[in-house]
Amino acid sequence: MIKFCWAARICRRAAASAAAVLLGLSLARAGIEPSGDRGALMRAHRGGALRLSSYQPSGTIDPQINYESDFWQVFAVTQDGLLTFAKAEDQPGMTVVPDLADALPEITDGGLTYRFHLRPGLRFSTGQKIGVADVLASFRRMFKISGPNVGSWYNILVGADACLATPATCTLAGGIEGDPATGTITLHLIRPDAEFSQKIALPFASILPADTPPSDLGTTPPAATGPYMIASYNPVRALVLVRNPYFHQWSEAAQPDGFVDSITIRYGLQNEAEITAIENGSLDWTSDPAPLDRLAEIGARFTSLAHIHPLLAYYYLMMNTRIAPFSDVRARRAVAFAINRRLVVNLYGGPALGTPICQLLPEGIAGHVPYCPFTLNPGATWSAPDLAQARALVKASGTAGQKVTIVSSDRDIERAIAIYLQSVLNDIGYRASIHSISFNIRDTYLQNSSNRVQIGLTDWYQDYPSPSDFLNVLLSCASFHPGSDASINMSAFCDPGIDARMQQAMQTQSAADWAGIDHDLTDLAPLTTLFQIHRLDVVSARLGHFRFSPLVHMIFSEVWVQ
Amino acid sequence: MVPASRAPNIKSFLLLFFKKEDLPSGPWRVALARLRQDRAALASAATLVLIIVACLLAPLYARHIAGTDPFRPHLDETVTIGGRTLDILQPADNPLHLGSAPLGPTWHGAYFLGADGQGRDVAARLLYGGRNSLLIAGAATLLCLALAAIVGILAGFMGGVIDQILSRLLDILWAFPVYLLAISLSVVLISQGLHIGPFTIEADSLLLPIAIIGIVYVPYAARPVRGLVLGLARSDFVLAAVALGVPNRRILVRDILPNVASTLLVFAPLIMALNLLTESALSFLQIGVQPPAASWGTIIADGQTLIYTSPIVAIAPGVAIVITVLALNVLGDGLRDALDPRAKLRVRS
Numbered sequence: 001m002i003k004f005c006w007a008a009r010i011c012r013r014a015a016a017s018a019a020a021v022l023l024g025l026s027l028a029r030a031g032i033e034p035s036g037d038r039g040a041l042m043r044a045h046r047g048g049a050l051r052l053s054s055y056q057p058s059g060t061i062d063p064q065i066n067y068e069s070d071f072w073q074v075f076a077v078t079q080d081g082l083l084t085f086a087k088a089e090d091q092p093g094m095t096v097v098p099d100l101a102d103a104l105p106e107i108t109d110g111g112l113t114y115r116f117h118l119r120p121g122l123r124f125s126t127g128q129k130i131g132v133a134d135v136l137a138s139f140r141r142m143f144k145i146s147g148p149n150v151g152s153w154y155n156i157l158v159g160a161d162a163c164l165a166t167p168a169t170c171t172l173a174g175g176i177e178g179d180p181a182t183g184t185i186t187l188h189l190i191r192p193d194a195e196f197s198q199k200i201a202l203p204f205a206s207i208l209p210a211d212t213p214p215s216d217l218g219t220t221p222p223a224a225t226g227p228y229m230i231a232s233y234n235p236v237r238a239l240v241l242v243r244n245p246y247f248h249q250w251s252e253a254a255q256p257d258g259f260v261d262s263i264t265i266r267y268g269l270q271n272e273a274e275i276t277a278i279e280n281g282s283l284d285w286t287s288d289p290a291p292l293d294r295l296a297e298i299g300a301r302f303t304s305l306a307h308i309h310p311l312l313a314y315y316y317l318m319m320n321t322r323i324a325p326f327s328d329v330r331a332r333r334a335v336a337f338a339i340n341r342r343l344v345v346n347l348y349g350g351p352a353l354g355t356p357i358c359q360l361l362p363e364g365i366a367g368h369v370p371y372c373p374f375t376l377n378p379g380a381t382w383s384a385p386d387l388a389q390a391r392a393l394v395k396a397s398g399t400a401g402q403k404v405t406i407v408s409s410d411r412d413i414e415r416a417i418a419i420y421l422q423s424v425l426n427d428i429g430y431r432a433s434i435h436s437i438s439f440n441i442r443d444t445y446l447q448n449s450s451n452r453v454q455i456g457l458t459d460w461y462q463d464y465p466s467p468s469d470f471l472n473v474l475l476s477c478a479s480f481h482p483g484s485d486a487s488i489n490m491s492a493f494c495d496p497g498i499d500a501r502m503q504q505a506m507q508t509q510s511a512a513d514w515a516g517i518d519h520d521l522t523d524l525a526p527l528t529t530l531f532q533i534h535r536l537d538v539v540s541a542r543l544g545h546f547r548f549s550p551l552v553h554m555i556f557s558e559v560w561v562q
Numbered sequence: 563m564v565p566a567s568r569a570p571n572i573k574s575f576l577l578l579f580f581k582k583e584d585l586p587s588g589p590w591r592v593a594l595a596r597l598r599q600d601r602a603a604l605a606s607a608a609t610l611v612l613i614i615v616a617c618l619l620a621p622l623y624a625r626h627i628a629g630t631d632p633f634r635p636h637l638d639e640t641v642t643i644g645g646r647t648l649d650i651l652q653p654a655d656n657p658l659h660l661g662s663a664p665l666g667p668t669w670h671g672a673y674f675l676g677a678d679g680q681g682r683d684v685a686a687r688l689l690y691g692g693r694n695s696l697l698i699a700g701a702a703t704l705l706c707l708a709l710a711a712i713v714g715i716l717a718g719f720m721g722g723v724i725d726q727i728l729s730r731l732l733d734i735l736w737a738f739p740v741y742l743l744a745i746s747l748s749v750v751l752i753s754q755g756l757h758i759g760p761f762t763i764e765a766d767s768l769l770l771p772i773a774i775i776g777i778v779y780v781p782y783a784a785r786p787v788r789g790l791v792l793g794l795a796r797s798d799f800v801l802a803a804v805a806l807g808v809p810n811r812r813i814l815v816r817d818i819l820p821n822v823a824s825t826l827l828v829f830a831p832l833i834m835a836l837n838l839l840t841e842s843a844l845s846f847l848q849i850g851v852q853p854p855a856a857s858w859g860t861i862i863a864d865g866q867t868l869i870y871t872s873p874i875v876a877i878a879p880g881v882a883i884v885i886t887v888l889a890l891n892v893l894g895d896g897l898r899d900a901l902d903p904r905a906k907l908r909v910r911s
Contacts, residue, residue: 293870295661296654343637352659412867419853423634436848
């Protein structure tokens with residue numbers, strides 16, 4: 001079954017937040033008990049073991065630390081927060097719904113106070129009851145373990161400054177309070193944040209038992225709240241999930257019960273072998289991309305096993321706006337004009353796996369209004385490169401003949417794209433070379449301005465489905481940290497005027513405002529997007545009920561094997 | 563051991579490969595005669611010459627036979643073969659439009675061995691790649707043997723503190739696994755280039771892999787040379803020269819070096835074979851020859867992602883490496899037999 005489903009329908013979301021809240025409420029009401037259809041499906045298909053594979057593990061299984069999409073997929077069926085993104089396909093899958101909280105928060109004081117009520121009667125996989133104290137401790141733990149985004153997402157809580165200064169003694173005094181008698185939890189912010197609900201719907205804000213150690217759990221399984229719990233984790237061999245004996249479904253939208261009895265993710269198999277095993281039926285799915293030389297075979301002989309979905313993600317070229325030649329906007333625009341995005345998509349695996357784009361907001365994100373100024377006939381979409389324009393811009397910028405080093409990872413696909421880009425840069429007047437680095441250090445290397453990267457190939461996947469997660473994160477002044485490995489604004493771009501507009505748009509959540517910012521940033525070309533990524537999932541013939549969420553991807557609890 | 567009076571000299575060594583009628587009588591002539599009787603070694607030498615000549619003709623092949631630029635992508639171009647126009651990178655003909663396949667071998671002038679993932683002519687790149695692989699392996703061999711000769715002769719002849727220092731340096735170098743050392747040096751130097759005072763070697767310069775590969779194998783040749791020189795330094799003819807007051811420099815040049823030359827000569831093809839493999843490994847790992855230039859290692863890396871659809875891209879350079887290394891090893895064995903004074907081969911006068 002092929003799915004090209006959600007992107008076209010949702011590209012013009014105008015009032016994202018309001019719709020999300022309304023939809024969330026309706027989903028919450030609808031999903032309190034398993035629907036009749038699901039109950040019947042559950043009786044027919046419950047049981048069996050799901051056999052998955054990944055070439056390598058994704059680090060710690062501490063949900064408040066791990067920042068890898070592969071493990072977020074696991075946490076989606078083992079952990080819960082007060083809120084979560086619905087386990088649903090298409091647009092509903094980008095909607096925040098109540099999870100351990102029994103409803104979406106009551107927001108008062110002009111957006112400064114969020115009040116939740118904890119669902120009663122829920123337990124961790126250890127048998128402990130989930131209480132208000134666990135919620136308070138979990139928010140404090142995020143700071144105590146110096147979680148990846150506490151300084152940028154959760155620093156908006158009152159008391160966060162003290163926690164960031166001295167994590168070990170974090171109390172979040174004034175920022176979080178709870179009443180065990182009523183099950184009420186109240187969060188206080190220092191300023192309104194229209195995206196706060198989305199931020200606490202991510203695994204970082206998972207609720208763990210209050211006595212969970214304030215240190216990285218590493219390979220020690222956390223207590224689970226979802227339908228599955230991690231039984232064992234050996235980063236060399238496998239991650240094993242089994243049913244959580246204390247789970248009962250409280251919301252089909254937030255955390256549906258799972259069909260299979262166990263899920264095993266084995267490590268170490270190369271992707272060639274993984275695909276062969278899936279085709280043979282000895283494996284059900286792999287998190288790794290299918291090798292390029294197997295794509296044609298999959299497309300021809302295993303069509304029914306393939307599922308293709310566009311992601312809220314794209315490949316892009318960062319161009320350092322503070323180093324020649326790309327300190328000149330004409331040089332940056334020249335690159336954007338010169339690249340044949342169709343050929344880049346072909347190198348990635350063909351038109352089914354990517355859509356050429358020019359702008360910074362991908363299709364599917366609020367504020368996305370199709371726009372491409374860097375094409376032969378500028379308009380809404382990219383059509384062809386304009387090499388004449390590119391050469392003219394290079395000449396006008398006075399940068400022709402300069403040496404340019406393209407930094408790319410050693411992954412086959414990225415290396416192939418880099419070789420093509422090298423020929424393009426040479427064609428328009430530069431002397432280009434390639435610096436190939438390990439994929440493991442690609443982003444930290446590109447982010448550190450001390451490495452003086454001129455131009456680099458990388459990708460960006462959304463954390464949560466908001467335009468700010470692309471524009472503000474990638475290009476705000478605050479995202480640039482000179483000399484740091486954690487400077488996500490790789491282009492070192494800073495425009496105070498656009499920054500102010502982004503701050504305002506984050507409060508108003510106006511899609512029109514974001515669209516305007518997107519187009520203006522695209523014109524300035526601090527980075528040039530290449531194509532929006534489509535994900536190919538290849539599954540075994542026995543795997544049924546494949547459901548794909550834009551955020552979680554294949555939902556483990558939704559698929560069945562019998 | 564060959565006594566000094568019968569030791570081969572550089573002049574005759576050079577003449578070895580040129581005019582046979584000019585060859586003086588002596589050990590080099592005996593060696594050449596022995597080599598001529600070794601058919602395997604001769605066949606290997608002929609194979610190597612063939613490969614080297616073919617690689618040197620790469621520009622002519624690319625321009626006049628293949629009619630293509632093997633260094634730039636041809637992703638959306640076509641080629642006419644036998645009156646038919648073909649896409650060089652053929653779009654996927656499947657319901658999902660997944661993947662694409664480069665043109666396979668045409669067995670014609672253009673794209674004789676097909677195209678790689680960038681639409682480049684594999685045969686033309688194979689020849690260009692061979693130039694780089696052989697150049698790096700050959701130059702690294704010269705560098706390695708030169709350094710080995712200097713270090714081995716100095717350590718063996720001078721002895722004492724100098725020997726201690728040089729031997730420990732060799733021990734340190736020897737302690738690192740060769741590939742680990744080569745990879746470590748390459749990762750650092752290929753990423754930043756080499757800057758020594760006013761001199762700069764660019765990151766994509768072939769001098770870097772030459773230097774790295776040349777250095778890592780020095781202990782392999784320097785240790786036997788040192789052992790040989792230790793024996794020579796105690797030989798009668800050297801002791802006699804010392805007793806007569808002949809300066810060390812003269813003894814080194816006239817008595818020691820000629821006796822070491824045959825050992826170095828035997829080492830040359832064997833070290834070159836190792837260097838070729840090391841270069842291929844580094845380039846395969848993308849820390850050797852940098853794109854768009856090619857070497858046999860980079861072409862194998864290019865073919866890695868095409869192993870199901872166009873296996874020829876990886877197989878062709880693999881076969882080239884195997885043949886070349888085999889030829890070098892057989893030639894090395896032949897040279898060793900030919901230069902061994904204890905060999906029992908009968909030589910026609």
